[in-house]
Amino acid sequence: MEEIENNGIVSLIIDGKICTAKEGEYILNVARANSIFIPAICYLTRCSPTLACRICLVEADGKRVYACNAKVKDGMNVVVSNEEILEERKAIMQVYDVNHPLQCGVCDQSGSCELQNYTLEIGVDEQPYRIADVQRESSNWSSVLHYDPALCIVCERCVTVCKDMIGDSALTTGPRGGEGLDKELKDTMPKDAYSMWNKLQKSVIAPSNETDQTNCSDCGECIAVCPVGALVSRDFVYTANSWELTKVPATCAHCSSGCQIYYETKPTSIANRYEKIYRVTNEWNYVSLCGAGRFGYDFENRTASKDANALKDAVVAIKKADAIRFNSVITNEEALMLQTLKEKLGVKLINNDAKAFKDFMTYFANAKGSTLSNGNIRTMMQESDFIISVGSALRNDNPNVRYLFNNIQKLNKGAGLYFHPIGDKVIENLGKNVACIENKINSEEAVLYWILDNFADKEKLPAEVKDYLASLSTTTKKTISETVMEDVVETVVDEATGESKEVTKKVPKKVDKEIEVNKSKLLEIFGAPSDFADTIEKFLAKKENFSLVVGEDLYFHPRSKNLAILVALIESTTPFNIAIIPPKTNSLGVSLICDLDDECSGYVIGYNEVGDFRLSALGDGDLDMPAMNQQEGTLTNMHKRVVPTNAALSYNGYILNDILNELGMGERLTIDWTKELPVKEGFEAREFDSLPNGYNNDGSENRGYGLKSQKVKATESLPKEISSNEMSADVMAYRCNPQRQFNEFTATAHQIFEPFALYASEEKASELGSRVAIDLDGTEFVLDVKIDDRMSGDIVKLPDFKHSFEIYKFFGQNRFKSISIRKA
Amino acid sequence: MAHIEEHKDTQAIQREKQNYIMLDLGKTPQFGIPAFIQVVKRSLSRELLKGLGVTFREMINALFKGKLHTTQYPFEKLPIAPRYRAIHEMLRLLESGHYRCIGCGLCEKICISNCIAMETRYDENQRKEVSEYTINFGRCIFCGYCAEVCPELAIVHGGRYENASEQRAGFSLFEDMLTPIDKLKEQNEFAGFGSISPNADENIKKTPLAY
Amino acid sequence: MDALTIGTIIKILIILAIVSAIAGFGTYIERKVLAFMQRRLGPMHVGPYGLLQIAADGIKLFTKEDIIPQNANKFIFSLAPVITAATAFIAMAALPLFPTFTIPEFLPLIGGAIVPSIVADINIGILFILGIMAAGLYGPLLAGMAQSNKWGIIGSARTAVQFLSYEVVTGLSVLAPIMLVGSLSLIDFNDAQASGIGSWLIWQQPIAFVLFLIAGFAETNRTPFDLLEHEAEIISGYVTEYSGLRWGMFFIGEYANMITISVIAAVVFCGGYNDLWFISGWLLFVLKVIFFFFLMLWVRAAWPHVRPDQMMWLCWKVLMPLAVINIVITGIVVML
Structure with missing residues (x-):
């Protein structure tokens, strides 16, 4: 790793403009942040340079460098274009145009094609080069990917993004079988163009598993980054042109990432002029989507109509209701409306995911003295080089945190620890400095104590905690003798790191013996592998910026209160930046806005949930509600930002605000509620229309506004001791949705295929058979068993995305449950 | 049809440069005796009869010599230009x-x-x-x-x-x-x-x- | 009732039916003649050579919605076209139109009835006709004033000016032949010209003939004096607000008046219905009438129309003095 000075800011001149930048940044990124145009095809802002296109050639202090991988130096003078460079670029574009099909008319990318753009921008008006073409057949790589190698310019952006951002590394370059270049060209044509062509002529893109099908999470990010029409979604191919589609900026409402997306709409057909979403696109330089975000877009409530009788019934039902049950796939405005109903009518609010999260956040705030954690996932992605994830099935719960986890490995040369009872083969392979620790079920307290023990500034730790940690070290002294030596080395390192600079010095051997045992006890509790200490030592070498992400397992935990206090303690005593991932889309917003109640009996209104009277955006309720792509509003995402979303499709029915208007408590429009969001919880009193939804050139988010952390009285800041919550059964079930499946809306989308089934690792699945009956506290479900070949271990995953199964009810305050299974 | 052929001829003629001939109308007297004299002159110089003669001649031409311009549109159609849109x-x-x-x-x-x-x-x-x-x-x-x-x-x-x-x-x-x-x-x-x-x-x- | 009374009633019916038809047919003839003079075909597609065009137009006029403008004087608005049509036909009561004939005896009821050539052979025929035609000016005048339309008002103003002015010329121009014949009866005019072409009054009174023709054009509102409803200037003048049947009545009136003028010109100046050599007088008479009718169409095809001021100038400064001089000279000649 390069030496980085603290706050090393350099200034340089690019294309005559004085720019300041952080030392170590690439010239291209600095230019982009300062709105200076340097042509570049293969480079992606948040990924490592590929050096495939070589078109970003610039002259830095008289030397020819590639802007995408040359780092800035103080006082550097970068010339973006001179005659020589232009000639080189022109030759490169001429080479790219060799044998590229001229049927732009039928290409899906036409109109937004970078090859078209650069060909025109650089002014290719003749074609001096030629080579025999090879037959390249188009093929389908997966249920969503369609690849046409004839159009491919092998910029390798798809390969890069899949490796550096997504982490699947499902794509690679394969042999093209093209003719070799004429050797004479080497002397006659510009150097970079020649070498680019030489490489281009040898390769195409192919799945990396040497089959013709990719084994990936079907996120479609490769489609997004493809500059030409080579990679297109199977559903979209040849159905629309980019210029016909209306881009509606919105926020993805499937998980708590709240990614910025564009719904691209066009009338359904000539006969049916109702708008339809044709695809979802994103600002792929600044945000990456998951498969649910990209392909799960057609969940709108199509059949809704203004049924006045149903509205009347709804009003009657709400007046007599004891409770409203809802989930967190709603906007802040809707949450505020429900809270208003509660305040005015005294109806109870039941929300399973948000309730647990709210409790956790309340404990956290009471321990910390203020709401919200300090960590920011976007900054972590740029700066962090050591990440620990606790209590979250990253691949399923929040793909964007998984991208963060991966990006830290790939770009920041970092290391990562993934604590989860269920092993994950994808996470495991994200980098060589990644360890998946299959901790024991409900042993997260021990993990957090271990973090405290190893990273906390001992002086800041409360005496009680210090004593407790010490007691743990003493009590289990006898355990392992062989590992003692290694352990010692490690813990000493930890001691030294208490302040800020941790990992640089070697530790005298003397200290070893004392603390060796402390480790082993905690390690034993959460079930660390035997070489854990070695691994940690290796991982921590030269690491400076620590991140901790905690997930849903901690909120649905018998000891969630203690966990919350521990997380708060870690934040205040260790160098970790902490991100707390809300379990569902808007759990954070709902938990801030609504006073939630426990389950109760009586007459219940279900909003997208079970109930005696059902409001539903799925078209199956007593009164229709708009789906997320049919309504305006704001969402509070895991970046602690309140971001706006817009209606991409028309909606013909009644909305929640109409019900409130019938009751005399409504506003004129739903978005009039935006400025009413509670300021004392950290919201701002801002009009919806004033909320931006985009990114700045330097990649910073210009979306909505950030929540403000609020001071509260610190009441309970001391963690309790670890208590054993071991669970054992022949089959343990984990409440977890399959990847690309988050809620009933993704389940409605026609390009999301993952069914509601029992997911198990290959071995477990073969043991269970293809269909099983599950007994959940006396209720029996018969479910298919699906293989999730990226899982390992014996625990099975039971999804919760279908409300009618009421999975939350059975699992209660725990994500794990022992179940009994028999073959069906 | 004769007139359709004629139409084609006209198109050909139109391509040539057109020659405009200006009529010498003289001065128009504004009042009194000169005006009266002009009326008498014009009335008696058979100008009016010439007009009648021309129209009568055309009627004879139309009736007996078939010199008609009418295209009986839905039954007859004029050829249109190849660039017609x-x-x-x-x-x-x-x-x-x-x-x-x-x-x-x-x-x-x-x-x-x-x-x-x-x-x-x-x-x-x-x-x-x-x-x-x-x-x-x-x-x-x-x-x-x-x-x-x-x-x-x-x-x-x-x-x-x-x-x-x-x-x-x-x-x-x-x-x-x-x-x-x-x-x-x-x-x-x-x-x-x-x-x-x-x-x-x-x-x-x-x-x-x-x- | 005696045979003559029945015959007179039959004659009235014949005039009403046939002249109305001819008036309608006149429009067809006019369109055809104008078309030929402009190298066109005119109406072609309704019936053979477009003959049924008048029927189509008639059906259209009769079935059109009857619209009376909101602010119009409804009574006068409805009355005005009736005045025009009625006066046109009343004038025909004193005109010889067909030869006298007797209906064969074997026909029931009307058998033996004598149908006279003139409905009412009054001894002041020409005076009656001119008077009734002059009364016809109330039609356009009231129509224009009743419809509460600016173009209508202008049209009716022009009506008053034009008809009143040219009434003078018509009267004065016919006065000279009357002086020569010494009678106001059209039969007497006819009889006075019985002895061949040489006896036609046109030779003795060429100026009176020309003046009568000019004034006749003006009286019937024909080009070049069609100022009452000149489209380019005042939309449709006094008929701007009329449509359908009422509008049709104005036109029947106009064409009936054209026939009346043509008949007068034929009887007074061109030898009436006297036989000529071996040719039947009545056939000749019809041909003469047709010629004058045709002349009106011919002129319309050939000549532009005049300005109102030119028309008044022509009337009062040229035609009227000429007519007076003509009368004076005629008087002197008669005296001698």
Whole structure:
């Protein structure tokens, strides 16, 4: 790793403009942040340079460098274009145009094609080069990917993004079988163009598993980054042109990432002029989507109509209701409306995911003295080089945190620890400095104590905690003798790191013996592998910026209160930046806005949930509600930002605000509620229309506004001791949705295929058979068993995305449950 | 018909430079005796009778010599210019008979009255297939941009100018405009807006593709 | 009732039916003649050579919605076309139109009835006709004033000016032949010209003939004096607000008046219905009338129309003095 000075800011001149930048940044990124145009095809802002296109050639202090991988130096003078460079670029574009099909008319990318753009921008008006073409057949790589190698310019952006951002590394370059270049060209044509062509002529893109099908999470990010029409979604191919589609900026409402997306709409057909979403696109330089975000877009409530009788019934039902049950796939405005109903009518609010999260956040705030954690996932992605994830099935719960986890490995040369009872083969392979620790079920307290023990500034730790940690070290002294030596080395390192600079010095051997045992006890509790200490030592070498992400397992935990206090303690005593991932889309917003109640009996209104009277955006309720792509509003995402979303499709029915208007408590429009969001919880009193939804050139988010952390009285800041919550059964079930499946809306989308089934690792699945009956506290479900070949271990995953199964009810305050299974 | 031939002649004549002859009208007297004298002069100089003579002569010509200009329109039609921009035609490839349209959507994009709509899909031959195509002739202003922008010379203007209808919106479907397959031999290249210029070959820069 | 009374009633019916038809047919002839003179075909498609065009137009006029403008004087608005049509036909009561004939005895009821050539052979025929025609000016005048339309008002103003002015010229121009014949009866005019072409009054009174023709054009509102409803200037003048049957009545009136003027010109100046050599007088008479009718169409095809001021100038400064001089000279000649 390069030496980085603290706050090393350099200034340089690019294309005559004085720019300041952080030392170590690439010239291209600095230019982009300062709105200076340097042509570049293969480079992606948040990924490592590929050096495939070589078109970003610039002259830095008289030397020819590639802007995408040359780092800035103080006082550097970068010339973006001179005659020589232009000639080189022109030759490169001429080479790219060799044998590229001229049927732009039928290409899906036409109109937004970078090859078209650069060909025109650089002014290719003749074609001096030629080579025999090879037959390249188009093929389908997966249920969503369609690849046409004839159009491919092998910029390798798809390969890069899949490796550096997504982490699947499902794509690679394969042999093209093209003719070799004429050797004479080497002397006659510009150097970079020649070498680019030489490489281009040898390769195409192919799945990396040497089959013709990719084994990936079907996120479609490769489609997004493809500059030409080579990679297109199977559903979209040849159905629309980019210029016909209306881009509606919105926020993805499937998980708590709240990614910025564009719904691209066009009338359904000539006969049916109702708008339809044709695809979802994103600002792929600044945000990456998951498969649910990209392909799960057609969940709108199509059949809704203004049924006045149903509205009347709804009003009657709400007046007599004891409770409203809802989930967190709603906007802040809707949450505020429900809270208003509660305040005015005294109806109870039941929300399973948000309730647990709210409790956790309340404990956290009471321990910390203020709401919200300090960590920011976007900054972590740029700066962090050591990440620990606790209590979250990253691949399923929040793909964007998984991208963060991966990006830290790939770009920041970092290391990562993934604590989860269920092993994950994808996470495991994200980098060589990644360890998946299959901790024991409900042993997260021990993990957090271990973090405290190893990273906390001992002086800041409360005496009680210090004593407790010490007691743990003493009590289990006898355990392992062989590992003692290694352990010692490690813990000493930890001691030294208490302040800020941790990992640089070697530790005298003397200290070893004392603390060796402390480790082993905690390690034993959460079930660390035997070489854990070695691994940690290796991982921590030269690491400076620590991140901790905690997930849903901690909120649905018998000891969630203690966990919350521990997380708060870690934040205040260790160098970790902490991100707390809300379990569902808007759990954070709902938990801030609504006073939630426990389950109760009586007459219940279900909003997208079970109930005696059902409001539903799925078209199956007593009164229709708009789906997320049919309504305006704001969402509070895991970046602690309140971001706006817009209606991409028309909606013909009644909305929640109409019900409130019938009751005399409504506003004129739903978005009039935006400025009413509670300021004392950290919201701002801002009009919806004033909320931006985009990114700045330097990649910073210009979306909505950030929540403000609020001071509260610190009441309970001391963690309790670890208590054993071991669970054992022949089959343990984990409440977890399959990847690309988050809620009933993704389940409605026609390009999301993952069914509601029992997911198990290959071995477990073969043991269970293809269909099983599950007994959940006396209720029996018969479910298919699906293989999730990226899982390992014996625990099975039971999804919760279908409300009618009421999975939350059975699992209660725990994500794990022992179940009994028999073959069906 | 004689008058149709004559129409063609007139078109030929119109191409030549026209000679205007200015009449010498003299001064118009404003008042009194001179004005009176002029009236008498004109009245008695058989000018009025000349007018009657001309009209009578033309009537005789019309009645007995068949010198009539009337085209009895729906029964007789004048030939129209090859560049005339009336109802569109969708042409076929002469060799294969397959329709030329590739579904690029440029006509749809450029249409300033927004009257073209099309649907495309991925067909079983892995090609882009035009599944639906309509032009709303209630909105079309026959500007010719669609024909000009078409990269395949697939959509052109035809000579069918009778598009009165009982409804404001008049949709034509792809099949209505497509050259019938049995009339493929009669399909003519459009000479107007968007067609290839006569010297197109001279404007093309040659690319080395001879391998 | 005696045979003559029945015959007179039959004659009235014949005039009403046939002249109305001829008036309608006149429009067809006019369109055809104008078309030929302009090298066109005119109506062609309704019936053979477009003959049924008048029927089509008639059906159209009769079935059109009857619209009376909101602010019009409804009574006068409805009355005005009736005045025009009625006066046109009343004038015909004193005109010889067909030869006298007797209906064969074998026909029931009307058998033996004598149908006279003139409905009412009054001894002041020409005076009666001119008077009734002058009364006809109330039609356009009231129509224009009743419809509460600015173009209508202008049209009716022009009506008043034009008809009143040219009434003078008509009267004065016919006065000279009357002086020569010494009677106001049209029969007497006819009889006075019985002895061949040489006896036609046109030779003795050429100026009176020309003046009468000019004034006749103006009286019937024909080009070049069609100022009452000149489209280019005042939309449709006094008929601007009329449509359908009421509008049709104005036109029947106009064409009936054209026939009246043509008949007067034929009887007073061109030898009436006297036989000429071996040719039947009545056939000749019809041909004469047709010629004058045709002349009106011919002129319309050939000549432009004049301005209102030119028309008044022509009337009062040229035609009227000429007519007076003509009368004086005629008087002197008669005296001698």
